[in-house]
Amino acid sequence: MKMRPGSQTGFLLCGKEWSDGEALEVRSPxxxxxxxxxxxxxxxxxxxxxxxxxxxxxxxxALPRWKRREILEDIAASLITQKDRFANxxxxxxxxxxxxxxxxxxxxxxxxxTAAEEAARLGGETVPLDLTEGNENRWGLVQRFPVGPILAIxxxxxxxxxxxxxxxxxxxxxxxxxxxxxxxxxxxALALGEVILKAGWPEEALAVLPLENTxxxxxxxxxxxxxxxxxxxxxxVGWDLKAHSGRKRVLLELGGNAALIIHSDYxxxxxxxxxxxxAAFSHAGQSCISxxxxxxxxSIFQTFLWKLVEVTGKLVAGDPSHEATDLGPLIxxxxxxxIESWIKEAVAAGARLIEGGERKGNMITPAILxxxxxxxxxxxxxxxxxxVVVEPYTDFEExxxxxxxxRFGLQAGLLTRDAGRILTAYRELEVGALIVGDTPAWRLxxxxxxxxxxxxxxxxxxxxxxxxxxxxxxxxxxxxx
Numbered sequence: 001m002k003m004r005p006g007s008q009t010g011f012l013l014c015g016k017e018w019s020d021g022e023a024l025e026v027r028s029p030x031x032x033x034x035x036x037x038x039x040x041x042x043x044x045x046x047x048x049x050x051x052x053x054x055x056x057x058x059x060x061x062a063l064p065r066w067k068r069r070e071i072l073e074d075i076a077a078s079l080i081t082q083k084d085r086f087a088n089x090x091x092x093x094x095x096x097x098x099x100x101x102x103x104x105x106x107x108x109x110x111x112x113x114t115a116a117e118e119a120a121r122l123g124g125e126t127v128p129l130d131l132t133e134g135n136e137n138r139w140g141l142v143q144r145f146p147v148g149p150i151l152a153i154x155x156x157x158x159x160x161x162x163x164x165x166x167x168x169x170x171x172x173x174x175x176x177x178x179x180x181x182x183x184x185x186x187x188x189a190l191a192l193g194e195v196i197l198k199a200g201w202p203e204e205a206l207a208v209l210p211l212e213n214t215x216x217x218x219x220x221x222x223x224x225x226x227x228x229x230x231x232x233x234x235x236x237v238g239w240d241l242k243a244h245s246g247r248k249r250v251l252l253e254l255g256g257n258a259a260l261i262i263h264s265d266y267x268x269x270x271x272x273x274x275x276x277x278x279a280a281f282s283h284a285g286q287s288c289i290s291x292x293x294x295x296x297x298x299s300i301f302q303t304f305l306w307k308l309v310e311v312t313g314k315l316v317a318g319d320p321s322h323e324a325t326d327l328g329p330l331i332x333x334x335x336x337x338x339i340e341s342w343i344k345e346a347v348a349a350g351a352r353l354i355e356g357g358e359r360k361g362n363m364i365t366p367a368i369l370x371x372x373x374x375x376x377x378x379x380x381x382x383x384x385x386x387x388v389v390v391e392p393y394t395d396f397e398e399x400x401x402x403x404x405x406x407r408f409g410l411q412a413g414l415l416t417r418d419a420g421r422i423l424t425a426y427r428e429l430e431v432g433a434l435i436v437g438d439t440p441a442w443r444l445x446x447x448x449x450x451x452x453x454x455x456x457x458x459x460x461x462x463x464x465x466x467x468x469x470x471x472x473x474x475x476x477x478x479x480x481x
Contacts, residue, residue, distance in 0.1 A: 008037040009186075012212055013045060014052050015203030016183040024073040024183055024210060029362055030093030030320055030328040038186045041209040043218060046178070049120075049207035050225050053149035053176035056204035060174045061146050067121055067200070068172055072116035074199035075168075076109045082195070086160055086188065088197040088321075092184040094159055095362070096283050097325040106165040107445055114446045114462045115168035122172065122466065129476065137479025144470035146174040147249065148227035151219055153241075155232050156331050157286045159185035163192055164229045165445070167206075169465035171196075176205035176227075178219070184331055186210045221245050228469060235382075235408075235454045242457065251458035251468055253450055255382040256410035258440035260426070262304060263396060263416035264297035272415055273307035279387040279441035281315055281366040284327045288455075289411045289441045291382055293392045295399040301392035305370065309355050309388065311365050327386060329362035334363050339385040342377045343367055349376055356386070374405065381406065396421055404430050410451035411440035432459075 010451035023037040041049075079086060082203050083105045083228040090101035128142035152166035163179060170177040181189035186208075193208040211219070220229045221244040228249040231238050237252040244251045260279075262272055280291040296304050320328035340359040347353050350371060357367035362385055370381040372389040379389055393399040409430045413435065416422060426434050432451040433444045443449060450459040458468055 008039065009051040010039045011039070011041045011191060012190055012197075012206070012208040013049055014207070015352050018045070024186070026093060026186065028092060028185065029184075029291065029331050031289035035092050036187060037283065038190070038210050041215075042213045046209060046211060046215055047223075049178050049209060049318050050149060050219070050223055052204035052207070053178060054225050056176045057146065057148055059202055060176055060205050061175055065122060068119040069116045071196075071199045072112050072119060072168060072171055073203050075195055076112040076116065076453075078195045078199065079109045079112065082256055084264075086191065089188045089191060090159055090185075091236075091320050093187055094156055094283075095320050095328045095331060096157075097328050098323055099318045099325075100283055101320075104161050106265050108161040111164040111445045111462065112168050112270070113159060115466075117171070117173045118462050118466055119172035121234075122470075124472075125389050127250070127474075132215065133165055138477075139477050141477070142472050143475070144173075145473050147469055148175065149225060150175045150177045150228045150230060150469060152177055152179045152232065153216060153220070153225045153229070153231045154179065154181050156184040157283065159188035160192060161445070162232055163189050165460050165462075165465065166232075167192070167196065169462050171201060171468055172462070173466045173469040174232055175228075175469050176202075176398050178207045178209060180209055180211050180216050180219070183210060194430070196271040203426040215217065217244075220248075224248075230460075230468075238456070239454070249468065251465075252456040253458075253460055254288070254410075254454060254456040255384070255408055256290075256296060256440075256451065256455055257292050257380070257382050257406045258289045258411055258413070259293040259406070260291050260439050261396075261399045261403065261415065262296045262300070263414075263418070263421060264299045265417045266300075266415040267417075269300060269304050269307055273311045274423060275439050276308055276388070277311040277315060277366070278326070279439035281312065281327050281386045282441075284330055284364070285388075286331065286384055287441065288384075289443060290384070291413070291439050291441055292317060292390055293379065293403070294388060294391050295402050296390060297399075298392040298394050303391075304389050305354070305368075310356055312368060315366060317363060317365065327366065330364065330385060331362075333362055335385065339364055339383060339387060342381075342383065343369070343387065344373060346376045346378045349373070349388070351376060351378070354390075379415040380406065395447065396424075400425060404428070407454045408451065409453040410455040411435060411443075413440040413442075414436060432456075 010017035087101040124143035129138040356365035
């Protein structure tokens with residue numbers, strides 16, 4: 001893909017770039033300048049992509065482990081050599097600050113390297129069957145086989161690494177895959193598709209298709225030859241997709257309302273304030289594990305709050321292409337307007353705005369509030385923006401209950417030195433992961449990742465995703481007499 005500002009790029013199907021058809025304009029979240037145009041694939045193109053995927057399954061299933069590993073290692077190597085290219089694409093499309101964009105490329109490299117290791121380890125087990133008289137010469141073997149063609153629907157906020165989290169395990173498992181990228185960030189996914197094909201993955205086994213929502217829904221819900229749908233996005237869309245997908249496997253990585261508990265025995269409040277500010281406001285809070293709620297022991301509440309205000313005031317907001325920028329714009333003007341209205345609604349209902357919350361175009365200054373209550377959107381819903389509420393608590397069990405008082409349950413953080421409290425929180429908190437000694441925004445890509453309640457279904461993380469994308473098959477052998 002050779003993209004020039006304002007030029008039109010085609011979707012990727014069967015190893016070719018198809019440019020005929022209606023074009024979607026992709027504009028910069030920072031200044032609304034035209035980045036380029038991408039051709040929208042039609043339902044007929046999606047059907048053709050499925051035809052090729054089905055036909056290629058026999059080939060991808062038969063690829064030896066060494067070959068899958070080699071392909072994944074070559075993809076990782078290409079990302080390393082093209083780091084600046086991908087980082088600049090992420091900055092342009094997603095408005096992600098340059099330093100964070102570079103980090104995302106590094107994470108994608110780790111994702112593909114980990115998948116290469118898992119491809120080499122993908123094995124099975126033997127099962128003893130000589131357990132009853134008459135079965136002395138029987139034995140069993142279990143191996144995992146690819147489920148079939150996969151549809152991956154990916155969001156804008158990590159346009160490289162969240163595509164990688166679906167494509168890398170699919171390659172390791174031997175599954176053909178169709179990628180439907182976010183309409184805000186198609187170019188990064190298309191560029192990755194080129195890299196994947198150059199590494200040797202079969203052309204028929206990969207398609208990158210910017211699609212209209214109705215055609216995406218048709219693929220996910222009506223096209224029975226798609227065997228698994230992996231979706232990352234909003235809870236509403238994800239659960240609706242699950243309800244209409246019939247017998248398909250569906251993996252959902254959805255929203256969050258991540259909470260952090262800071263207990264009075266935790267001494268490094270300077271560090272806690274620094275981590276919290278970056279975890280709440282980096283990339284303008286556009287992460288499903290961005291810190292949104294902080295519950296602080298009453299005895300240290302005021303000290304922590306004002307340290308957080310001080311650190312937040314030093315964050316650099318502005319042009320995402322600048323090296324020093326910490327937070328850039330929201331992805332769309334409508335998102336900035338929504339967040340501004342939620343802040344105003346909360347203040348009108350009694351919350352106190354301590355810092356920030358001012359909107360200019362797609363930018364909102366980092367907002368810190370306190371005095372929030374159940375029923376306020378900034379407390380109950382996923383803000384997905386640069387907003388954090390900080391509230392005091394008097395009892396640790398009360399803090400745990402406040403964290404659980406949410407329809408989301410992705411990750412939570414805990415800062416305490418007490419092992420008993422850590423184990424209690426691990427047992428009681430209704431989340432997919434508890435991060436002790438850091439904020440809930442921490443994630444290492446190989447780990448199992450996902451949530452409970454409205455935060456999703458299943459787990460990402462390479463090994464977990466490979467297990468979801470494969471199915472065990474039993475072979476029973478009877479000895480020859």
